[in-house]
Amino acid sequence: MVEKAVYLSDMDKVGNLDEGYDRLYFGVEFCELNIPSFHEAGKAFDTAREHGMSFTFVTPYVTDYGIEKITRLLDELAELGTMEVVVNDYGVLRLFKEGYRPLQPVFGRLLTKQKRGFGLYKGILEYPDELIDYFRSSNVDNDNIRRFLRDSGIERVEMDNLIHGSSVGLEGSGISGSLYVPYGYISTTRFCPWAFEGKSWENLKNMCKKSCSLNVLALDSETMAETIYMRGNTQFFRNDMIPTDEHLLHLGIDRLVYEPDIPV
């Protein structure tokens, strides 16, 4: 059975939650300036419960500024009840050494290393099979990392649906996989084109108007076989070829995370 989750970054969308999902992902992966408040996270948690859905809170990569925000949030979220927390920064993962018992850490897709950009190019099949095999693998294939994950209380890893395919096999490892569709992240920056204007990150904390929510950029080049989509500070590919449930379960992936919008 493949669990169906929906991933929302915008609070407005949580209010109009579609039926048909088992789980709500809420939060941000790519921008510490957009980390939801406890009020917003709590409201999303309550909305998920009202719809009979499980809840996963998503956290981004962070500086010490974000670590402080997330530390406070985890303290507060732990009071709400059982939920997953997707971790995309080893610093945030380290916070879990402190406890947060009702919160279950999940290895986010920024920590799951995959060669996402390989499949964007034209002519990739001209490379040798051994290289393509490597580009289909991931750090979560590594036995040391699997042991580390289990020792850290992590039972789930998040992955992207690579255009050139994935050979990650989690079945029997004690770790389950989630696959994000249809958008896979490629790259992220702190020089957010929506806000940068030659200013430093320090200034952005006070100046960012969050205009990344207005619309998305599409980047096309003759070198690339695929359009790159950019929302805020992060670039994505789109892959609508979603594997069958049977194939996913064979790979040890038992959850699909649908992104109706490109995440923040």
Added chain:
Amino acid sequence: MKILAPIDRFDEAERLIQAGADELYGGFVPTGWKDTYTMAGSINKRTFQEAQFESRSEIEDTIRYAHEQKASFFLTLNNDYYSRKQYPLLLNEIEWAVSAGVDALLVADLGLILEVKKRETPIELHLSILSSVMNSQAAAFFKDLGVQRIVLDRTLTLRETERIISNVKDIQFEVFIMYGKCPNIEGLCTFFHRDDPKHVWPCCLKYTISSVPPNSELKETLRAADAQNAWCLNDRGRACGLCAMYDLEKAGIYSLKIAGRGRYTDDKVRAVRMVGEMRRLLASGTDRQGFYRSATDLYKKTFGKTCNPFVCYSPDLRGKIL
């Protein structure tokens, strides 16, 4: 503060060390690896031969010379992960590195760090920028794992850098100071740098940019499109953080890294000289504003133009230079 310089050939060692480099770093793709994975699947992230030593023996000569000159040599094995099939070759490379006297491995893969520690391999581990350490907790995480040095993410502001160093003691920190400023967070960037002879990477391609949905061209969107394309118009290969050295030394940075494996020797030597000149000025006890002015003057004198935010490693200092 030490100066860490890139090196690709033995004959560069003398010039780099005489110019002021205290530490050297370089890479080598073993023949068996190259035959199987090609340069596009390099063992150390760089996908072109100019950024690699030609042989193990050339590295051994470099190490010998560096040690005679009281300098160090670090070997890059900094892919963000290695597959199961690659491990036998990788471990063979590490075994050779230890026997050759390599002073440290520059690594990024958590699986490899755990493997080296499990085997109790007698060699220092320096955490590559590809591990994206951006906060004190992440630095402490890798310190707990036993790495001896951390290269901090190049997008951190001075204040963020100072804070991490003050929070996490008894470990060396390194920052990039010259050349190679990526627009993206390198350790979180999964763009493929293919073995393109022109070295044009996806982050600096000139893209045709449109809005989604179409015709939603708000002024914010147009401005963002311009900002995004500005990266391909700027020579980030001439990135510079010289002004920041004044504050980096006070913060306790151990080593200043020059990017540029695969660049011309003259380019590498020039960067070492620039950093060395500013290090001498710092030692002479100059004041902060005088130091900033000297750094910006040196940049202009060397490159024939003033610096700009796209090539600046410390944009947070730009408003503070009088």
